[in-house]
Amino acid sequence: MLDTIIIDVNSETSIVFGGINWSALIGSNLAGQSEKIAASMKATHYVAAGEHSASVGTTKLLSYKTEDKGRNFYSAAAVFAQAHQSGVLITTQEMSDGRVWVVAAHDGAVIRDTDVLVFKNEADDLIAEIKQRHSNAIEISGDFETLHYLNAKSQLLPIKNAFQKIPTAAKLLVAGLLVLVIADTCWTQYKKYKLRQNNALEISQYIDEDAEWNKAIDEWAASIKLDGQKGLLHIYTTLGNSVPPKIGGWNLLEVNCLNAVAGWSCNARYEAGINSSNLTFKNNLPNGWEARWDGLTNAIGTWTIPVERHHIDRQKIPTIGDFSLNYISSLQRILPALKKVDITSPTKAQIATPEVFVNRGHGDELITIPFPSDNTSGIELPSIQTFDIEGPLRTLAVLPLIEEVAIKQLRFIVGGHGSASTLRESILTAKLTGEFYVR
Structure with a gap:
């Protein structure tokens, strides 16, 4: 039996029940992340995440189901999630083949491991499991609005490779240009290759490339000062103990601390009160x-708040894989207590290309050392992931950080005293920015 049932609404529109894998994303550019994840999973179609939902859905639709050109496919689960933007809701629908479609949504996002076609007893077990995970889950029945939510937020977009994205006219034009220039280009590139090869061979006779690059990376590491988890807790407790809410009748509005050479450069803004x-x-x-x-x-x-920071130990920098698995998992545990978490993709650290003076019989000559092409010694170039986190000031006390982190700014604002506090809202709202170092 098929894991997916497709029901045609009309000659141009079909709705897909079941067979879609849903997972949550964090960070920015959720739509771009969605397409990359779908491609990596070798999916044929995907429902993009975005501001409306942080869940991406991926599926593999059989070719004979999608061969009609111009036909649009929509996810029934995404439609259900759009229609129910608050709370944890579960619904079921008996399908024509006797199986039951089960889907659940949490605040407008499809819950993972739902949107499945199962038999009645399996459906009962799945619903019980969801209710166990979400004590406030509610099971609803009956039809829900469908056509109104057949839009870009619920559409299953086809995966296109880079070649398919190029217009046909452009393909023909590029092919023609390639035919005209390929011979000249190949010859030019060959000459450049031979020149680089000769230069590299000549340089290798005078210079230890691996040693020079290791030295350049060590110099970069010596210029980076880290805060780590202890640094965050130190500035958090120091501000809590040293910043008075009132000074001579003036009322505290906000506190802002920036990373400085000697520690933290801080300022606190106060608003005039009675008799101030x-x-x-x-x-x-x-x-x-x-x-x-x-x-x-x-x-x-x-x-100013003096603080001693430590330098990077290259051997202890976590790998991107370890960071993505272990640290991100610990961060995900407290996401409900944060208003905003943005973490950029890794970008290589800006390390100055090493240069040395060499005398090859014609006087001293400044030589730029390229990165070792074979890299036999396994040199790893560090990468940086910046972060921007907002939430209640109290959440910083439990915010996990790796040791290889440099905090750039800590700022908190005092809100109105009449506003109610929630898990993600507080009278004191904090903003934390900085850089993670990975490899």
Whole structure:
């Protein structure tokens, strides 16, 4: 029996029940991530994640089901999730072959391991499992609005390879140009290759490329100072113990600390209150603070927090695979307590290409050392992933960080005292930015 049932709405539209694998994404550019994941899983179609839902759905539709040109396919599970944007909801539908379609959604996102076609007893077991995982899950029945939600958020998009994305006219034009230039290009590239080969051979006779590159990476590592988990807890507790909510009748609005050479450069902004003045602010400043003013109703206290940071140990930098599995898993456990988490994809660290002076019989000559082509010593170039995290200030006390992290900014804002606190909202809202180092 097939894992997917496709029901035709009309000559141009079909709805797919079951057979779609759903998984949650984090970070930015969710649509781009969705297509990459679908391609890596060798899927034929996918439902893209986005602002409406952080879940991407991937599936393999048989070719005879999709051979009609111009026909659009939509996910019934994505339609259900769109129609139910709040809470954890479960629904079932008996299909024509006697099986039961089971799907569940959490705040508008399809829950993983649902959107399946199973027999009645299996459906009951799956529903019980979902309710065990989500104590607030509610099972609903009856038809739900379908046609209204057949849109880009529920459409199963076909996977196209790079060649298929190129228009036919462009393919013909490129082919013609390639025929005209290929002979000249091949000869030019061959000459360049031989020149590079000769230069590399000549350089290798004078210079140890591996040693020079290891030295360049060590110099880069010495310029990076890390905070790690202890550094976050230190600045968190220091601010909590040293920043008064009121100074001479002035009320705290926000605190902002930036990474500096000697530690942290901090400032706290206060708003004028009853019987406050610049003089009352100045006379009641904590020790080590300096005062300045912004207009008549804002006062700012500035101070520095000394801290000793440590350098990167190249051998302890986590691999991208280990970071993605272990650290991201620990971060995912506290996502419900955060408003925003953006982590960029890894980009190679900007390491200066090593240069040395060599005397080859014609005086000193400055030579640029290329990265070893064979890399027999296994040199690994570090990469950087920047992050931007927002949430209640209290969440920073349990926020996991790897040791190979440099915090760039910690800022928190005091909100209105009349607003209610939730898991993701608080009177004190914090913003944390920085860089993870991986390899």
